[in-house]
Amino acid sequence: MFQPARGTRDFLPEEMLRRNWVLDRIREVFEAYGYEPLGTPAFESWEMLKIKSGEDAINQIYYFRDKSDRELGLRFEWTASLCRVVASHRELPRPFKRYAIGPVWRYERPSEKRFREFWQADVDVVGVADPIADTEVLAVAVDCLKRIGFEGFIIRLNDRRILEAFVELVGLPKERSLDVFRAVDKINKIGVDGVMEELRNAGASAEASTRLLELTALKGRPEATIEETRELLKGLPVGLSGCDALASIAGYAAAFGIEPYLMVDLSLARGLDYYTGPVFEVYAEGFKEYGSISGGGRYDELIELFGGEPTPATGISLGIERIVPLLERKGAFEGLDLGPRVYVASASDAVRAKAIEVAQMLRRSGIAADLDLMSRSLTRQLDYANRRAIKKVVIVGEREFREGCVAVRDMETAEQRKVKLEELTRSL
Amino acid sequence: MFQPARGTRDFLPEEMLRRNWVLDRIREVFEAYGYEPLGTPAFESWEMLKIKSGEDAINQIYYFRDKSDRELGLRFEWTASLCRVVASHRELPRPFKRYAIGPVWRYERPSEKRFREFWQADVDVVGVADPIADTEVLAVAVDCLKRIGFEGFIIRLNDRRILEAFVELVGLPKERSLDVFRAVDKINKIGVDGVMEELRNAGASAEASTRLLELTALKGRPEATIEETRELLKGLPVGLSGCDALASIAGYAAAFGIEPYLMVDLSLARGLDYYTGPVFEVYAEGFKEYGSISGGGRYDELIELFGGEPTPATGISLGIERIVPLLERKGAFEGLDLGPRVYVASASDAVRAKAIEVAQMLRRSGIAADLDLMSRSLTRQLDYANRRAIKKVVIVGEREFREGCVAVRDMETAEQRKVKLEELTRSL
Numbered sequence: 029m030f031q032p033a034r035g036t037r038d039f040l041p042e043e044m045l046r047r048n049w050v051l052d053r054i055r056e057v058f059e060a061y062g063y064e065p066l067g068t069p070a071f072e073s074w075e076m077l078k079i080k081s082g083e084d085a086i087n088q089i090y091y092f093r094d095k096s097d098r099e100l101g102l103r104f105e106w107t108a109s110l111c112r113v114v115a116s117h118r119e120l121p122r123p124f125k126r127y128a129i130g131p132v133w134r135y136e137r138p139s140e141k142r143f144r145e146f147w148q149a150d151v152d153v154v155g156v157a158d159p160i161a162d163t164e165v166l167a168v169a170v171d172c173l174k175r176i177g178f179e180g181f182i183i184r185l186n187d188r189r190i191l192e193a194f195v196e197l198v199g200l201p202k203e204r205s206l207d208v209f210r211a212v213d214k215i216n217k218i219g220v221d222g223v224m225e226e227l228r229n230a231g232a233s234a235e236a237s238t239r240l241l242e243l244t245a246l247k248g249r250p251e252a253t254i255e256e257t258r259e260l261l262k263g264l265p266v267g268l269s270g271c272d273a274l275a276s277i278a279g280y281a282a283a284f285g286i287e288p289y290l291m292v293d294l295s296l297a298r299g300l301d302y303y304t305g306p307v308f309e310v311y312a313e314g315f316k317e318y319g320s321i322s323g324g325g326r327y328d329e330l331i332e333l334f335g336g337e338p339t340p341a342t343g344i345s346l347g348i349e350r351i352v353p354l355l356e357r358k359g360a361f362e363g364l365d366l367g368p369r370v371y372v373a374s375a376s377d378a379v380r381a382k383a384i385e386v387a388q389m390l391r392r393s394g395i396a397a398d399l400d401l402m403s404r405s406l407t408r409q410l411d412y413a414n415r416r417a418i419k420k421v422v423i424v425g426e427r428e429f430r431e432g433c434v435a436v437r438d439m440e441t442a443e444q445r446k447v448k449l450e451e452l453t454r455s456l
Numbered sequence: 457m458f459q460p461a462r463g464t465r466d467f468l469p470e471e472m473l474r475r476n477w478v479l480d481r482i483r484e485v486f487e488a489y490g491y492e493p494l495g496t497p498a499f500e501s502w503e504m505l506k507i508k509s510g511e512d513a514i515n516q517i518y519y520f521r522d523k524s525d526r527e528l529g530l531r532f533e534w535t536a537s538l539c540r541v542v543a544s545h546r547e548l549p550r551p552f553k554r555y556a557i558g559p560v561w562r563y564e565r566p567s568e569k570r571f572r573e574f575w576q577a578d579v580d581v582v583g584v585a586d587p588i589a590d591t592e593v594l595a596v597a598v599d600c601l602k603r604i605g606f607e608g609f610i611i612r613l614n615d616r617r618i619l620e621a622f623v624e625l626v627g628l629p630k631e632r633s634l635d636v637f638r639a640v641d642k643i644n645k646i647g648v649d650g651v652m653e654e655l656r657n658a659g660a661s662a663e664a665s666t667r668l669l670e671l672t673a674l675k676g677r678p679e680a681t682i683e684e685t686r687e688l689l690k691g692l693p694v695g696l697s698g699c700d701a702l703a704s705i706a707g708y709a710a711a712f713g714i715e716p717y718l719m720v721d722l723s724l725a726r727g728l729d730y731y732t733g734p735v736f737e738v739y740a741e742g743f744k745e746y747g748s749i750s751g752g753g754r755y756d757e758l759i760e761l762f763g764g765e766p767t768p769a770t771g772i773s774l775g776i777e778r779i780v781p782l783l784e785r786k787g788a789f790e791g792l793d794l795g796p797r798v799y800v801a802s803a804s805d806a807v808r809a810k811a812i813e814v815a816q817m818l819r820r821s822g823i824a825a826d827l828d829l830m831s832r833s834l835t836r837q838l839d840y841a842n843r844r845a846i847k848k849v850v851i852v853g854e855r856e857f858r859e860g861c862v863a864v865r866d867m868e869t870a871e872q873r874k875v876k877l878e879e880l881t882r883s884l
Contacts, residue, residue: 029544029763030504032497033528038541039495041554048493060819062796062826065476067467069460069573070498070530070559071518076458090499092520095563100461102498113466116457121844123829126469131498135523145497156829160812164829171820283812335457368490384588384711391488392599398490401551401584401592416549 035136035144045366047147047352050176051129054149054346057172058127061164063151066126068109074099079333080108080302088134102133106150107302107327107343108334114154115336122155143349150324152343154331159276162306162326165344166277167284169310169322172346177360180313181289185250186296187274188303188325190257193267194243194294197260198236208232209297212244216295244295250278253292273306304328308344315354322346368396370456371413375406375425383424386434386452390422393453397422414439420456463564463572473794475575475780478604479557482577482774485600486555489592491579494554496537502527507761508536508730516562530561534578535730535755535771536762542582543764550583571777578752580771582759587701590734590754591708593772597738597750598714600774605788608741609717613678614724615702616731616753618685621695622671622722625688626664636660637725640672644723672723678706681720701734732756736772743782750774796824798884799841803834803853811852814862814880818850821881825850842867848884 032038039047077089081104090102103109106128114120129149136142151168153161170181191212195205211226218226220241227237246256254275261267274292281287289310298307307325312318324344331339355361370390374383383399390397398418400409406423413421423435423444434452437444447455460466467475505517509532518530531537534556542548557577564570579596581589598609619640623633639654646654648669655665674684682703689695702720709715717738726735735753743749752772759767783789798818802811811827818825826846828837834851841849851863851872862880865872875883 030501030540031544032540033499033501033522034524034526036497036499037495038497038537038545039493040541040545040548041492041494044493044495047495056822057819059796060822060824062799062824064469064795065467065472066469067465067472067475069464069466070561071461071464071573073458073461087523090520090522092518094461094518095515096462098462109466112458112460113468116459117466117468120468121840125826133498145499153829158829158831160829164827167816280809280812283809283816285816367492368487371490381708381711384708385713388595388711388713391485394484394488396488396490398553399592401581401586401588403586412549 033144035138037143037145046356046361046364047348049361049364049366050348050352050355051147051149053175054172055127055129057168057175058149058151061125061151061168061171063125063127063168066110066113066128068103068106068113068128070131071100071102072109072112074101076112076334077101077104077108080111080330085300088136090133090135104134105132106148106345107152107330110152110154111331111334111336111341114331114339114341115334118337120154123161124154125151126154127151141350147348149346149348150343152341154341155339156342157328157340159273159306160280162273162308162342163277163280163284163286165324165342166281166308166310167286169344169346170286170289173310173312173321173351176351177355177358178312181286182291182311182313182316183286183289184291184293184296184309184311184320185274185277185306186292186294186308187270187306188297189266189270189273189305190261190294191244191297193261193264193270194240196264197243197267198232198239200232200236200240204230204232206301208240210299212240212295213297213299215241215244247291247293247295250274250290250292253294254278257292257294270305277306298323298325302327302330306342312354315357318350318354320347321350321354365419367416368398368418369420370395370397371409371416371418371421372397372399373406373409373413373421373423374400375423377403379424379426379429382429386422386424386449390453390456395453395456410437422452461572463566465571465573474784474789474792475776477789477792477794478776478780478783479575479577481603482600483555483557485596485603486577486579489553489579489596489599491553491555491596494538494541494556496531496534496541496556498559499528499530500537500540502529504540504762505529505532505536508539508758513728516564518561518563532562533560534576534773535580535758538580538582539759539762539764539769542759542767542769543762546765548582551589552582553579554582555579569778575776577774577776578771580769582769583767584770585756585768587704587734588708590701590736590770591705591712591714593752593770594705594709594736594738595712595714597772597774598717601738601740601749601779604779605783605786606740609714610719610739610741610744611714611717612719612721612724612737612739612748613702613705613734614720614722614736615698615734616725617694617698617701617733618689618722619672619725621689621692621698622668624692625671625695626660626667628660628664628668632658632660634729636668638727640668640723641725641727643669643672675719675721675723678702678718678720682706685720685722698733705734726751726753730755730758734770740782743785746778746782748775749778749782793847795844796826796846797848798823798825799837799844799846799849800825800827801834801837801841801849801851802828803851805831807852807854807857810857814850814852814877818881818884823881823884838865850880
């Protein structure tokens with residue numbers, strides 16, 4: 029028997045209906061905010077994919093050659109393709125607010141929580157330097173999460189320029205910034221000792237490392253934390269501009285309705301190297317230990333790297349593979365009625381054609397209706413409807429049909445009533 | 457500047473909105489018929505992909521090795537993955553009615569009409585041997601096409617067993633059937649002389665080829681054509697069972713509402729080798745020269761090939777890359793309003809936060825609203841809304857807002873009216 033390839037999964041209907049329900053709600057919110065879909069191919073030229081990827085990412089790309097020996101790779105996230113399109117389509121409006129929902133692929137060690145094919149839903153704003161755009165994408169993410177059943181949130185917020193200033197402040201070489209960010213980012217995973225060791229490997233003295241860990245330990249509600257950070261960064265203009273950005277986000281956040289969730293956390297770095305300003309992660313309250321379910325940041329230099337005009341941009345990504353299991357754990361899908369609403373049963377073989385006509389009438393008026401295709405007895409048809417948790421069965425019987433009627437059976441109460449055919453659609 | 461990889465395309469928002477509109481309508485119809493989604497990965501093991509593929513198909517598969525030297529390939533259609541799942545999940549209900557919508561990949565010579573990444577939307581019924589299932593999937597395809605704006609249809613219908621009987625009848629060896637089917641299938645593309653040559657290459661005498669072309673030239677409305685075919689196939693039980701299947705489809709077709717479109721056409725073979733019974737193709741009236749926009753057939757032996765129990769199955773596929781351009785040509789998208797409905801403009805900088813609040817209120821009540829993120833002047837905000845064809849602009853002004861009001865401007869008539877904030881959502 030064949031299995032899905034290692035690290036990939038099948039989604040059987042029940043799970044797939046839930047995933048689609050989540051993705052549809054997310055798309056509704058994306059569109060409610062005026063974001064528009066952009067479609068890009070599943071594979072891209074290897075040359076392009078390499079551009080923004082650190083070494084880790086490159087190692088994770090599914091690389092292959094086509095039959096003309098062209099070097100290609102499966103997309104491992106959505107941002108590179110967006111930058112390629114923006115760089116080559118200068119006619120796109122500013123701001124360009126785009127969304128993308130679909131699978132991405134990474135060759136990672138598979139585990140219960142990590143897959144080689146996983147879905148991401150992204151919104152990005154291209155062309156806006158002001159932190160209003162960062163705030164909007166955060167509001168989009170929070171509204172998506174609310175729409176699908178999450179309630180409280182914690183938004184961890186930092187700015188890359190604050191971290192860069194810290195690197196300068198403790199006397200570490202600028203070119204090691206990325207290693208330093210990566211080490212600091214792991215504090216919740218590997219603890220202080222682990223980070224100290226990674227910093228030592230990155231060439232930091234014990235003194236510098238200790239100081240850095242002290243600085244990045246600062247966190248709290250925006251106003252006070254930003255104030256304290258400004259004190260630390262006196263005379264370091266790059267770092268202070270990071271503080272300004274965070275203050276600006278906190279300012280807009282009230283109008284966007286996400287202010288209560290903000291938490292400045294100077295240890296947040298987000299591994300990927302292309303961020304240039306604010307970075308952020310969203311956690312669901314009560315599920316913080318499961319990690320962030322959404323994250324992103326500003327990447328003002330990336331579009332230029334892909335050959336475009338220098339263009340500010342920011343975006344956020346929702347991790348579908350983390351979100352769906354948490355919703356299941358929350359019981360958010362219970363009571364959701366996602367399958368067909370009606371089953372049309374034939375009381376006898378003589379009325380099978382009539383049953384088809386009734387089903388067609390319902391389907392064409394937008395009511396999802398299933399139908400016996402296996403010449404089963406009425407009892408077995410009812411069994412089948414029951415097993416599929418269909419709540420209403422329309423029973424087509426010979427005598428009733430001649431009178432222009434059918435029976436509608438409520439599968440929960442087992443009550444049955446006679447309904448005129450012309451009233452059937454309305455009555456369901 | 458980077459381009460999409462050869463044979464692949466980007467879909468900019470305008471086109472993507474239309475594609476999504478089409479896909480959403482198709483999904484609605486699939487679900488109205490009680491079909492359920494099944495999710496399978498973009499790549500599968502090479503060993504599995506090879507099973508049902510003729511040599512042509514194998515050559516077209518995007519093959520690659522992952523970093524553990526595992527042999528993989530991108531899916532080139534949906535049926536193989538369906539068969540794999542059915543073979544290994546014996547708990548699935550019977551019938552199992554599943555749909556799948558998404559991209560598939562083939563390494564074909566790219567042209568204006570042929571791409572290396574293209575979308576297919578499939579429905580299949582697993583577990584039903586009776587032609588009611590073939591009729592239902594045809595009805596699903598027709599209803600999808602109606603739902604998105606097509607009107608008249610031609611359904612070409614044949615049965616593989618009739619063709620097999622013809623091969624026997626003209627004295628050709630059974631093991632060349634597939635080559636013969638493939639040749640006959642091309643009659644509309646390469647003409648009689650072309651088919652004669654292909655048949656000669658497949659080892660057929662001129663006499664046998666001529667006779668075969670005569671036989672397969674038969675076409676017309678079901679009743680008479682099936683009758684005539686029965687005459688030809690007297691004493692050939694396999695061929696006659698093909699006739700029975702077609703007659704049965706024609707019988708059910710009336711109840712399903714697709715009878716007027718049926719046309720038996722004995723030259724229809726459909727290249728792929730796995731079909732075992734009825735095969736069918738759907739054409740849009742007035743666009744026949746663009747080729748079929750949907751097609752499928754019965755494959756009762758395939759699931760066994762994938763290691764499952766012997767299980768009858770049939771299905772149909774809608775070719776999204778053919779459908780969307782035809783709809784554009786028909787003007788089916790004109791007047792469709794797919795972007796955001798409302799733009800929220802700030803009359804001055806003093807009210808920007810208020811404008812955000814108004815936009816958030818609309819978005820949260822489900823009204824798609826865009827908002828200025830670039831501190832543009834009111835005139836430039838109206839220009840932008842105009843360029844994006846947004847029909848209504850809500851203008852937030854300082855004085856009016858203090859009175860609890862905003863102005864709503866109709867961008868087509870340039871009329872402007874004052875609306876109370878608490879009535880805004882309802883008034884749009």
